[in-house]
Amino acid sequence: MEPAVLTQALMRPTAYPHPVGKVSLIETHISQVFLAGAFAYKVRKPVHLDFIDLCTLAARKADCEAELELNCRMAPTLYLGLIPIVAGPAPRDVRVGGTGAALEYAVKMHRFRQRDLFCAMAESNRLTASHIETLAHRLAAIHLAAPVASANGGHGTPEQIAAVAEQVIARVAALASATDAATHLAALLHERAASLRPAFEKRLASGHVRECHGDLHLGNIALIDGVPTPFDCLEFDAGLRWIDTISDIAFLFMDLLHAGRQDLAYRLINTYLECSGDYAGLAVLPFYTALRAVVRARVLLEREHQRNVAGTSTAAEMATIQMRCVDLLALASVTLTRPPGAITLMHGLSGSGKSTVAQQLALGAAMVRVRADVERKRLPRSHLAAQGDLYTAEHTARVYGRLLAICRLGSAAGFPMIADATFLARKQRLRFASLAARRGVPFSIVDCNAGLATLRERIAARTRHGGDPSDADLQVLEWQRRVQEPLGSDEWRHVVRIGDAESTG
CATH class of the missing domain: 3.30.200 (Phosphorylase Kinase; domain 1)
Known part of the structure; x- marks a missing residue:
């Protein structure tokens, strides 16, 4: 028929x-x-x-x-x-x-109701922070359980990634009216794929190339029985499904940015990274975000080409698609050419409001946050830490070392970074200040303060309620008060003071 x-x-x-x-x-x-x-x-x-x-x-x-x-x-x-x-x-x-x-x-x-697609929810401003956080938790768990690609299976290799990028941008160039933008972007993608070759190889070797969704955009996620549910995964090409987990999440990240929801985009990526611990993926996230923008442009152009051949497309519809394509190519270009990101430290005693302020900054200013309270539990533990004391000098030094490594990598990839920790020791603050100076990026210290009674009240309430990543109790607070080293005169020019923040951070 x-x-x-x-x-x-x-x-x-x-x-x-x-x-x-x-x-x-x-x-x-x-x-x-x-x-x-x-x-x-x-x-x-x-x-x-x-x-x-x-x-x-x-x-x-x-x-x-x-x-x-x-x-x-x-x-x-x-x-x-x-x-x-x-x-x-x-x-x-x-x-x-x-x-x-x-x-x-x-x-x-x-x-299901079409209004329950995430693309429709975003357009009508019904997509909430809770929806995105729940989805990010689900995706982190799905990726963790997904089969891992073998090193010699041909998936996730630098050659395969470069070939996919070249194929997609070539088709966009053939269909788009913005030929100069497509040509410029093709050169950018080629250059970045070559420079990221060691990172791609490391991602494959470390087990981050897995059987993913492959087509994870807002139109392929729906709220079903109140649960954000990805569907319609990419089934027709294993090479486009066996990909880096960061490539999978990058499609949704890009889609939220393109929809004008930068706050939700950074809530997604911050929640996902905190759940998965895959901050190393920041090195390749800009490339995959750009590639996903090009893929979206290609799909739009292919569909419009089909309608044009069939004679069912109007000139106005074709012009609209071409303009959307221009926007997507511009997003890809900006993503690939971002300068190194600023580095911001949180500073203050437990209960002073650091975590709440850090989250507000991350979402409002498009920053990536890494939390000492979370990373402290993720790191392999020393003997004392294994017995329950996560605040030993040895374990604390390792935590700050991880925060520094993550900020170094994220900043290099173009993401403004927030290190969310107490930073009570001057030597730790100076290490991050030195990193920012070497990179030539802005450096800030957000100093959070609250009265002693407020600090104690918040910590006690946090202990009663549970569910907070921080294990700092009243005994830890008293220890922090004894060992804290005040900000030096050379540091004050970088300081932004926040007084009595409403938080348990």
Whole structure:
């Protein structure tokens, strides 16, 4: 059956074996999704692009089967099965789920409200910090449990990453009207892929190339039964699915930035990094963010090209897509050319408000925060620390060493960094100041203060309620008061004072 005839047949409510009022259609560049009653049916288009060949029924069936298998990892209740589409009793008529030779196949899913897609929620300002934090926690757990690529499997190699980037930007250049911008970006991507070769090799060797979602943007996440749920993972090309976990999260990071939600983008990346501990991924995050912007531009252009060939696109629609493409290419270019990021230290006793202020800065000023309270527990413990004392001099030195290494790496990648710790020892503050001076980046110390009674009250309340990363109790507070070294005259020019911040940080 011709694709256009099949589409018309599947738009009829009588084609379905359950009550259907009106059938709605959603199209992508490789699929059609028919919304019928309580269910959705996803049908592949018989297309042949440079990254996928769906010209045969067998290929489309195999792709449907792969989608069902792979998406059960992230959305097990959403996907219901593979359904044949067969000829109906009348000419140009079909039955979904009937008997007989299959004309086509569909992936059957539970239907959800389109307003519950994260892209729709972001557009209507209904996407909240809680949604993003819950999703970031889920993604960190999903990535941790995902299969790891073998070193010689061909996935995640510098050559494969560079080839994908060149292929995507070449297609954008062929379809976009902004040819100069595409040409400039192609050169940037090539240059950055070459300079990051050691980082790509290290990411593969350290087990960060895994079987991921592969297409993790706002349109492929929905709020289902109150839970942020990724669906429609990339099934048709293993090479685009077996990727760096940071590449996976970068698509969503880019999408939030492109949607004008910088606050949510940095809430996502800060929560994800804190959960996963994968701060080393900051080295490659700008490259993957740029690549994801180019991928989004390519998908938009491919779909518009299909509509233009079919004669269903207007000049105004084509112009709109081209403008969105220009915006995406500009985002990619800016991401790849960011200067080294500033370094900011939090400073103050436990309970003085450091963590709350640090989080506000991270979200408001697009910064990456790394917390001593979290990293202290992540590091391998010495004998004394293993017995429960995480504040030994040895363990504390290792914690500050990790904070310094993370800030060095993140700043080099173009991210302003916040080190969230007490920084009561002058020598620790000077190490970070020296790093900023060597890099030629701005350096700040945010000094948080509160009265002793307030400090004690907050720490006691934190201990009672539980759930806070900090293990500092009243005994630790008293120790901090004895050993703290005041800010020197040479440090005050970098200081921003915050008095009596409302926090338990």
